Amino acid sequence: MNTRPSATSNSPAGQLYQRVRAHGIDFFVSVPCSLLGEVIEILEDDTEVTYTPVTREEEGIGILAGAYLAGRRPAIVMQNSGYGNIVNAVCSLVNYYNIPIVMLVSHRGSAGERIEAQVPMGNAVRDVMEASGVKCVPIEHPSDLDGVDEGISWALANEKSIAFLFPFSFWRDAETYVPEHR
Amino acid sequence: MRRYEATREIMNAIGDELVVCNIGHPSQEVFTLRDRPENFYMFGSMGLASSIGLGLAMARDRKVVALDGDGSVAMNMGTLATIGLARPKNYTLVIVDNRSYGSTGFQRSFTADNLRLEEVARGSGVESVAVVDRQAEIAPTLTRLLGEDGPHVLVVKCEPGMPEGIGVIPIDGMEVRDRFMAAVASGRRGSDPARTRGIRSLA
Numbered sequence: 440m441n442t443r444p445s446a447t448s449n450s451p452a453g454q455l456y457q458r459v460r461a462h463g464i465d466f467f468v469s470v471p472c473s474l475l476g477e478v479i480e481i482l483e484d485d486t487e488v489t490y491t492p493v494t495r496e497e498e499g500i501g502i503l504a505g506a507y508l509a510g511r512r513p514a515i516v517m518q519n520s521g522y523g524n525i526v527n528a529v530c531s532l533v534n535y536y537n538i539p540i541v542m543l544v545s546h547r548g549s550a551g552e553r554i555e556a557q558v559p560m561g562n563a564v565r566d567v568m569e570a571s572g573v574k575c576v577p578i579e580h581p582s583d584l585d586g587v588d589e590g591i592s593w594a595l596a597n598e599k600s601i602a603f604l605f606p607f608s609f610w611r612d613a614e615t616y617v618p619e620h621r
Numbered sequence: 622m623r624r625y626e627a628t629r630e631i632m633n634a635i636g637d638e639l640v641v642c643n644i645g646h647p648s649q650e651v652f653t654l655r656d657r658p659e660n661f662y663m664f665g666s667m668g669l670a671s672s673i674g675l676g677l678a679m680a681r682d683r684k685v686v687a688l689d690g691d692g693s694v695a696m697n698m699g700t701l702a703t704i705g706l707a708r709p710k711n712y713t714l715v716i717v718d719n720r721s722y723g724s725t726g727f728q729r730s731f732t733a734d735n736l737r738l739e740e741v742a743r744g745s746g747v748e749s750v751a752v753v754d755r756q757a758e759i760a761p762t763l764t765r766l767l768g769e770d771g772p773h774v775l776v777v778k779c780e781p782g783m784p785e786g787i788g789v790i791p792i793d794g795m796e797v798r799d800r801f802m803a804a805v806a807s808g809r810r811g812s813d814p815a816r817t818r819g820i821r822s823l824a
Contacts, residue, residue: 466680489679491707494699501669502703505641505676508661508798509805531665536798
């Protein structure tokens with residue numbers, strides 16, 4: 440039995456992936472998060488995109504900047520904690536050279552979080568994004584995915600990076616979620 | 622041999638490859654020696670020259686050279702793991718190792734003591750690792766590597782210090798970006814013989 444998710448899946452991850460791909464986003468890097476597991480499995484299987492895991496979000500931003508300079512449309516898949524690792528790269532590379540990067544960011548520390556240590560960065564992340572010049576669009580539920588379409592169109596047209604924040608409510612019922620790793 | 626002399630040998634071996642230049646004095650030296658649209662000067666984001674080069678190499682079937690430094694690679698050592706995983710054949714990372722943080726005043730770096738970046742590179746899964754410490758060997762070694770499938774890491778061991786008279790780059794980031802992107806998109810064979818012959822010799 441093959442239970443592996445696919446790019447055509449109707450799950451929240453599958454729907455998100457289809458929206459992003461429809462804009463020609465074709466070059467991805469990722470750092471793991473339990474909420475993003477399905478997106479990452481889809482990436483691993485999709486032979487139509489260029490994809491690599493990265494050791495740390497900051498090198499991922501460098502790789503994606505190179506991909507954009509070569510004419511590709513890049514995106515990073517990461518947890519909100521990763522935004523704390525990329526602030527200087529966002530300001531002095533991505534914003535300075537007008538490189539539009541799509542950031543698909545799981546929002547740990549949002550409602551439903553059971554790990555206390557995730558809460559401080561969870562609370563800070565939107566302000567940190569805005570302060571570093573990256574528009575932040577929360578997507579609370581799969582029915583809000585039109586916001587991803589509008590955001591990516593805006594980002595590509597204006598050569599600005601944009602971050603979409605996906606809290607627990609996007610992925611599953613927050614009340615029943617038990618994290619895999621404590 | 623200082624970084625400047627090493628960089629001159631490296632740029633002599635460059636044909637139509639895309640070249641990503643590290644922040645600060647390394648970019649300024651490349652600009653002085655051989656400016657060309659196929660050079661991307663990274664004005665900020667210390668540590669990410671090797672990552673930008675990796676992204677370029679993964680994105681296009683065109684040869685890419687990143688000119689990085691020992692302090693910068695130490696700041697982003699995960700880059701070697703990712704290069705060793707992604708393994709683009711068209712990528713060469715050159716680490717000019719002068720055992721110091723040159724652009725900030727030549728403070729002692731980690732390779733002055735215990736760090737050996739060639740050993741880290743050998744454990745990362747790249748195709749080949751070469752170490753050169755004689756000036757005459759730099760260009761032949763890089764030329765050989767560029768003719769073979771990579772990814773390659775070339776460590777060039779040199780001394781701290783730089784010539785007088787290297788100034789800041791007089792073009793801004795958007796101009797660097799736009800002319801680089803145009804050069805990549807056109808896929809033209811990049812070297813301008815007049816410029817290549819025009820390599821300048823500073824004190």
